[in-house]
Amino acid sequence: xxxxxxxxxDAIRNAIEWIREHLELRESTSAESLYDHMASQSFExxxxxYVPFDASIRGHFKDRGQIIDYAVLCGPGRxxxxxxxxxxxxxxxxxxVEEVVGVDGSIRRVEVCSANAKRLGVGNASFVHVPPVEQxxxxxxxxxxxxxxxxPGGRLRMHYESLSYYAGGQERELSVGGEEATSDLMIYHxxxxxxxxxxxxxxxxxxxxxxxxxxxxxxxxxPNATPEVLGDLRPHVTDAATWTxxxxxxxxxxxxxxxxxLSSAQATYDGGWFAERLFDGLPEGQRPRQIxxxxxxxxxxxxxxxxxxxxxxxxxxxxxxxxxxVK
Ligand SMILES: C[S@@+](CC[C@H](N)C(=O)[O-])C[C@H]1O[C@@H](n2cnc3c(N)ncnc32)[C@H](O)[C@@H]1O
Numbered sequence: 001x002x003x004x005x006x007x008x009x010d011a012i013r014n015a016i017e018w019i020r021e022h023l024e025l026r027e028s029t030s031a032e033s034l035y036d037h038m039a040s041q042s043f044e045x046x047x048x049x050y051v052p053f054d055a056s057i058r059g060h061f062k063d064r065g066q067i068i069d070y071a072v073l074c075g076p077g078r079x080x081x082x083x084x085x086x087x088x089x090x091x092x093x094x095x096x097v098e099e100v101v102g103v104d105g106s107i108r109r110v111e112v113c114s115a116n117a118k119r120l121g122v123g124n125a126s127f128v129h130v131p132p133v134e135q136x137x138x139x140x141x142x143x144x145x146x147x148x149x150x151x152p153g154g155r156l157r158m159h160y161e162s163l164s165y166y167a168g169g170q171e172r173e174l175s176v177g178g179e180e181a182t183s184d185l186m187i188y189h190x191x192x193x194x195x196x197x198x199x200x201x202x203x204x205x206x207x208x209x210x211x212x213x214x215x216x217x218x219x220x221x222x223p224n225a226t227p228e229v230l231g232d233l234r235p236h237v238t239d240a241a242t243w244t245x246x247x248x249x250x251x252x253x254x255x256x257x258x259x260x261x262l263s264s265a266q267a268t269y270d271g272g273w274f275a276e277r278l279f280d281g282l283p284e285g286q287r288p289r290q291i292x293x294x295x296x297x298x299x300x301x302x303x304x305x306x307x308x309x310x311x312x313x314x315x316x317x318x319x320x321x322x323x324x325x326v327k
Contacts, residue, residue: 008223012172015225016189019200019240022230028241033201035106041085049087049116053291058279061287063092064294065275066159068302071096072271073157073324080149084127087113094125102127139246143260150327156262159270162249162320163192174223176215178208182238185211185225196246203239211236250312250320257325267312267321271302 019025035041044050047060054060070079070089077098081090084102090113094100104110104127113127146156173188187200204211211233215221218229248256250267257265275298279287288294306324314320 009169009172011224011226012174012187012189014227015174015223015230016172016187016198016200018225018227018230019187019202022234023202023237023240025200025240025242028201028243029105030199030243030245031104031106031109033199033241033243035085035104036108038108040112041109042088046086046088048291049091049120053294055287055289055291055294056284058276061279061294062272062276064291065271065273065278065298065302067092067096067271068295068299069271069306069322070157072299072303073155073306075155080146082146084113085109087116087125087127090125090127091117091120091122094122098124100125103130104128105130139248140256140260143256147257147260147262147327150262152327154327156257156325156327157322158253158325159322160253160320161247162314163190163195163197163247164249164314165317165319166190167192172223174225176208176211176222178204178211181205181207183208183211185222185233190247195248195252196244199241199243199245201239201241202233202237203241204233204236205238206236250314250323253320253323254312257323262325262327265323265325266309267323269305269308269310270322271298271305273318274298274302274305 040050042050047053047057047063067089071093074093074097076096079090079093079097079100081093081100081102084090084104086109087102090100090102102110102113102125104113107129110127110129117125117127150156171190171192174185176183176185178184183204183206185202185204189198189200191197212221214232215225215229218226218232220226220229254265254267278298278301288297310321312321
């Protein structure tokens with residue numbers, strides 16, 4: 001759920017203060033508190049991996065543009081996918097390259113990716129667990145390591161979530177969710193200028209529906225987690241965790257990539273951006289329907305688009321320009 005007005009932002013700030021004052025917060029990591037608990041981190045929405053490709057869906061068209069982008073930039077050889085989640089882009093790139101190795105900080109994610117590879121019959125993708133350098137307290141160390149394993153002339157292609165996307169209303173976000181017997185309350189506190197996010201996660205021993213009833217009894221609903229609601233929920237808290245993630249802007253990524261020794265780093269247009277525009281520009285009757293035909297149409301165009309440099313600024317509604325760096 002998004003935050004639509006100042007009052008909701010203030011309510012969440014008050015909730016954070018209450019949590020910090022009344023609960024013993026445990027320092028955690030996103031791998032441990034988030035990714036290790038998700039059966040799917042994409043809500044089983046990834047096309048091809050979980051749902052059949054449908055060329056009439058704009059997001060599926062965009063997805064093919066992004067996959068082809070990664071394949072074009074990385075070349076046909078061996079690819080390392082850092083943080084594959086449910087197997088994206090690894091499993092979709094695999095048919096276009098010699099081999100993909102996905103490296104993830106969450107054991108659960110490695111298990112899910114491996115199971116997805118097996119289910120889809122993808123034989124040239126494997127997944128490896130690395131202890132998370134948490135997303136990540138030492139970005140330079142992580143980038144240095146990625147730089148080290150690149151072969152000379154090898155390319156790093158990345159996309160990332162920069163925080164300008166959330167400015168003007170989503171600086172703080174609070175939601176309640178859960179699966180069956182237990183539930184949780186999650187707060188994102190996005191420090192947009194400072195480029196990091198504080199996360200707070202409370203786990204309850206009661207289902208989401210019962211948590212909703214606690215809110216209702218106090219006459220409010222999320223994100224208005226008032227001190228009264230939090231007080232009522234307190235006996236049900238089985239865990240209170242916090243962690244911080246860093247989210248550099250494009251400019252900072254470019255600087256860090258150059259600092260760790262990559263010979264060039266630049267922001268470019270990306271295949272997903274282009275595919276969306278192509279989807280919008282083509283009359284429905286002229287859009288190919290089969291996945292292979294969509295790829296065939298997109299590939300030569302994406303090959304050009306990914307070479308087009310663009311300013312290192314996120315456009316409204318996007319996370320940030322994709323980046324190419326070369327060793
Ligand atoms: C937001 S998900 C993205 C998943 C997928 N690439 C996608 O786009 O759908 C981030 C993934 O990176 C992993 N991750 C985060 N920080 C990491 C780190 N420092 N080292 C290794 N993996 C990390 C998480 O476990 C998770 O699977």
